[in-house]
Amino acid sequence: xxxxxxxxxxxxxxxxxxxxxxxxxxxxxxxxxxxxxxxxxxxxxxxxxxxxxxxxxxxxxxxxxxxxxxxxxxxxxxxxxxxxxxxxxxxxxxxxxxxxxxxxxxxxxxxxxxxxxxxxxxxxxxxxxxxxxxxxxxxxxxxxxxxxxxxxxxxxxxxxxxxxxxxxxxxxxxxxxxxxxxxxxxxxxxxxxxxxxxxxxxxxxxxxxxxxxxxxxxxxxxxxxxxxxxxxxxxxxxxxxxxxxxxxxxxxxxxxxxxxxxxxxxxxxxxxxxxxxxxxxxxxxxxxxxxxxxxxxxxx
Numbered sequence: 271x272x273x274x275x276x277x278x279x280x281x282x283x284x285x286x287x288x289x290x291x292x293x294x295x296x297x298x299x300x301x302x303x304x305x306x307x308x309x310x311x312x313x314x315x316x317x318x319x320x321x322x323x324x325x326x327x328x329x330x331x332x333x334x335x336x337x338x339x340x341x342x343x344x345x346x347x348x349x350x351x352x353x354x355x356x357x358x359x360x361x362x363x364x365x366x367x368x369x370x371x372x373x374x375x376x377x378x379x380x381x382x383x384x385x386x387x388x389x390x391x392x393x394x395x396x397x398x399x400x401x402x403x404x405x406x407x408x409x410x411x412x413x414x415x416x417x418x419x420x421x422x423x424x425x426x427x428x429x430x431x432x433x434x435x436x437x438x439x440x441x442x443x444x445x446x447x448x449x450x451x452x453x454x455x456x457x458x459x460x461x462x463x464x465x466x467x468x469x470x471x472x473x474x475x476x477x478x479x480x481x482x483x484x485x486x487x488x489x490x491x492x493x494x495x496x497x498x499x500x501x502x503x504x505x506x507x508x509x510x511x512x513x514x515x516x517x518x519x520x521x522x523x524x525x526x527x528x529x530x531x532x533x534x535x536x537x538x539x540x541x542x543x544x545x546x547x548x549x550x551x552x553x554x555x556x557x558x559x560x561x562x563x564x565x566x567x568x569x570x
Contacts, residue, residue: 298347298421300431303408307417311335311402315362318398323388326364326398334361338402341432343410347418348428352439359443362399366392368450375464375471376457377492384455384534391453394444403440408432441470445478452479452487455531456501456508459494463507476514486521490528495539502526 304310315331337358342350372391374381385391394400409422409432423431454471456464466472491508493499501508503524515522536545 298409298423298427300422300424300427301407302419302421303417304406305419307406307408308335308339310406311338314401315398318401322401323364323396323398329362329398334358334402337361341436342408343417344413344415345410346412347409347423347432348430350430350432350435352435352442355436355439359399359439362402363443363447364398366397366444366447366449370450371444371448371452373445373452373454373471373475374456375466375469376460377455380457380492380531380535381455384531394440397440397444399440399443403433403436437470438474441474442478445475446480448479449483450485452484454487454489456489456491457494458491458501458526459498460500464491464501465507465511467507467510476518481519484520486523487515489522489524490531491524491526492528492531492535495535495542495544
């Protein structure tokens with residue numbers, strides 16, 4: 271009898287401790303906060319204002335970090351809203367040059383290379399507020415001033431997590447401050463189509479474009495070198511995007527396999543048949559090189 275009672279009490283204690291542990295330190299499916307997060311982002315801030323884009327002028331990187339951290343620290347990691355990052359955005363905001371904005375879906379690494387850290391274009395990741403958080407992960411814990419380095423919630427677990435809300439706010443801000451000719455680089459080989467809806471461009475960037483500041487929207491749909499060719503200008507999801515933008519009153523053009531981007535992709539696939547240089551490109555001695563598939567990669 272006493273043994274049975276003891277085992278029952280032991281089982282209740284174990285269950286209580288498990289529940290207590292879950293409440294105190296809930297475990298999520300996503301990766302935990304990036305190690306050395308504070309050092310990384312403050313370093314990125316100084317890198318940006320000193321070497322990447324000194325034209326933004328002086329910024330208080332420690333103050334920006336504090337505003338960033340206070341957006342999600344000591345809070346339920348599933349209750350972080352985009353507006354919680356308003357102070358961070360205000361402290362890190364700077365001018366986005368006209369005609370330099372580059373929006374994208376499903377091709378972040380290609381966009382980073384093509385933009386050239388703001389030299390050619392300025393994508394969201396080339397702004398200070400985007401550069402600050404690119405490729406990092408973070409979250410806090412309710413009733414704790416510490417970061418959770420073990421796990422963070424995924425968007426599937428809860429939409430209002432620290433990272434998702436950060437990029438929503440950053441995307442809204444980026445769209446609001448873009449002007450002139452707007453460029454959009456889409457992946458024509460993406461499963462499900464080049465223009466995902468829902469998606470960041472569809473849900474947070476298009477609705478926040480300032481029509482009176484925009485002269486034209488240029489869409490580039492570029493396939494992966496090894497394919498497949500799933501989406502193109504005037505078809506499938508790209509047609510939906512074109513129609514949406516035209517309905518909103520924008521002047522829209524679309525190009526398949528924009529040559530400049532294809533050349534960049536071909537650096538990694540020099541022997542692919544799609545990467546044969548056209549006759550418009552000359553060799554070192556000035557003689558034209560042989561014709562090839564890139565000849566016809568102009569505006570469609």
